[in-house]
Amino acid sequence: MSPPNGRAPVAWGFPVLVGLFLLLCYLLTFPGTIAPSVSDGRAMYMVTQSLVDRHDVAVRSDSRKGFLVTPGWRPLPLPGGACATEKTANAIGERPGGPYFTKYGLGQSLLATPLYALGGVIGRAFPVVSQGASGINRAEVQAAVTSAYDPLVTALTAVLLCGLALRLGWSRRVGLALALTFGLATPAWAYTATFFSEPTIALCLIGALAAILWSTDGPTPLGSVVCGGWLSLALLTHLADSLLYVAVFGAYLLVEAIRRNRWENLAAFSAPLVLALLVTADYNLARFGGIMSTGYGIVGDYHDLHPPRTLQGFWEGIYGPVLSPGKGVLLYAPILFAAAWAWPRFRRRQWSAAGWLCLALSVAAVLGHANTLIVWLGGWAWGPRFVVPILPLAILPLGAWLAEGSRIAWRLTWALGALGLLIQIPALLLDYSVYIAHLRDTVPGRCIWQAEDLYKWRPQYSPLIGQWERLFDSATYQGVPRPSAQTIAGGAFTPSPHPWWSLLADQGVSHGWVALAAGALGLAAFGALILVARAAARDG
Numbered sequence: 087m088s089p090p091n092g093r094a095p096v097a098w099g100f101p102v103l104v105g106l107f108l109l110l111c112y113l114l115t116f117p118g119t120i121a122p123s124v125s126d127g128r129a130m131y132m133v134t135q136s137l138v139d140r141h142d143v144a145v146r147s148d149s150r151k152g153f154l155v156t157p158g159w160r161p162l163p164l165p166g167g168a169c170a171t172e173k174t175a176n177a178i179g180e181r182p183g184g185p186y187f188t189k190y191g192l193g194q195s196l197l198a199t200p201l202y203a204l205g206g207v208i209g210r211a212f213p214v215v216s217q218g219a220s221g222i223n224r225a226e227v228q229a230a231v232t233s234a235y236d237p238l239v240t241a242l243t244a245v246l247l248c249g250l251a252l253r254l255g256w257s258r259r260v261g262l263a264l265a266l267t268f269g270l271a272t273p274a275w276a277y278t279a280t281f282f283s284e285p286t287i288a289l290c291l292i293g294a295l296a297a298i299l300w301s302t303d304g305p306t307p308l309g310s311v312v313c314g315g316w317l318s319l320a321l322l323t324h325l326a327d328s329l330l331y332v333a334v335f336g337a338y339l340l341v342e343a344i345r346r347n348r349w350e351n352l353a354a355f356s357a358p359l360v361l362a363l364l365v366t367a368d369y370n371l372a373r374f375g376g377i378m379s380t381g382y383g384i385v386g387d388y389h390d391l392h393p394p395r396t397l398q399g400f401w402e403g404i405y406g407p408v409l410s411p412g413k414g415v416l417l418y419a420p421i422l423f424a425a426a427w428a429w430p431r432f433r434r435r436q437w438s439a440a441g442w443l444c445l446a447l448s449v450a451a452v453l454g455h456a457n458t459l460i461v462w463l464g465g466w467a468w469g470p471r472f473v474v475p476i477l478p479l480a481i482l483p484l485g486a487w488l489a490e491g492s493r494i495a496w497r498l499t500w501a502l503g504a505l506g507l508l509i510q511i512p513a514l515l516l517d518y519s520v521y522i523a524h525l526r527d528t529v530p531g532r533c534i535w536q537a538e539d540l541y542k543w544r545p546q547y548s549p550l551i552g553q554w555e556r557l558f559d560s561a562t563y564q565g566v567p568r569p570s571a572q573t574i575a576g577g578a579f580t581p582s583p584h585p586w587w588s589l590l591a592d593q594g595v596s597h598g599w600v601a602l603a604a605g606a607l608g609l610a611a612f613g614a615l616i617l618v619a620r621a622a623a624r625d626g
Contacts, residue, residue: 096249097252098245101265104266105241108270111611114607115278115514116233116585117585118229118233118590120232127280127283130190131198131281133192134199143192144186145188191324194283196322198235202228208231209224240285240288244265247268248262250299257625258621260489263485267481271509273468274478276469277474279584279585284472285474287474288475290316290317290323293313293316295444298310304348309351321366322362322366326460335443339352395457402462406542407452407473408470408473411543412543412550415473415477418470418509419469419506421502421506424487428483429445452473454472463542468549518549
């Protein structure tokens, strides 16, 4: 149960240990490359390369990744055999007669620069391999180290989630349960195998929520400025999505200012946000010649940016990411059923703002993408991509039920957690694009929109089933040539199976050495798990 004042001191050693265990799990399953299926992430990675190597934000065109580039900000011709309604959606635009720029925010590219630089240092131990040659080269090592970004970010998100649970007065067991179910039983684990920005937004949201809830007496100026700082990072990473969450936190602080005459909190919250918006405006001006020009809409995003804005389209945009057989978050993360059941307890027993903020942020994530600003689907991704940022917030209410000591709550949590873990496995062992590409190849004209209509709405075509089928189908692994280091470093190869140990084996690295490295990580993860379990047991 919670302490009398509703807040408890936090010893960060335990949450950090939990995060270490999760990080080791993620490092066992991450791919060690930024694959072509992660086109958004590949574009952000190219900016990271430019920042470190050339101290610039412009990126160089890559002939092997030409589908990313729209020369002169014009749509590319449709590929041969594409369906007539299929439009191009590109990640990079070119200023006419000038350099190439990505349309994504600067935040994640900046945050990944230390990893890229570290990869450069480690890469000095490897040779520069010529085009088409086998072996590991320096560029591949840099890409591999940088691809550990989302595993690190997701582990840190779990640390903050566990720490917030302890701050709310719950036991270590509860904090551990929340962190593990978030980190292993939701699509958060699958997204550690990408370079998408959604894990970064998730980290920013749990950080912002913790800052607001940390004080017993409600928001303080320090907590408000920290909250604004986290959300500023989210704005720099993905402006359009993050504005929804800024509005929710801003509305709460505005109500608090009116009710309790705490206008200094609102001012402290706003200061870093204004700075982030100014940086974004300057970045837009440098890239696309206008402070309001983000690159969206000028590089062929017709399908994504022009959803069916009808009542039917709106309801599909709500049902799709929540409960549809192909993308429903409740199917990809069944633990959320228990969290939803626990929400009334969280609302009653804890500071009321916590429950309402978690609910409002979750609703904003769904409604903001319900075919309103953008098509809700989120492209080729595992589960509802645009809902991933609110997963730690959606799970947090479950702690109120677990804190009661209910056997039903604990048994249900571990049962749904085990089910959720099994659901993520095929997306970790096999790139999620493999099944979608296979399904596309079976429809007339290889039309991706027809394939999407199949797996979105028809259970028999759901990736939850199809990904398992491709995983156990030997044809998935046949006819795949041994990749060159240049191909891997250029993001033009997707290993099958997906994790890094498969990639190294494909390149001819001794299976003994690969097994030794993977085994060492596994033993380290097992050791961390034992330490975590003992620490949680001491707390009861």
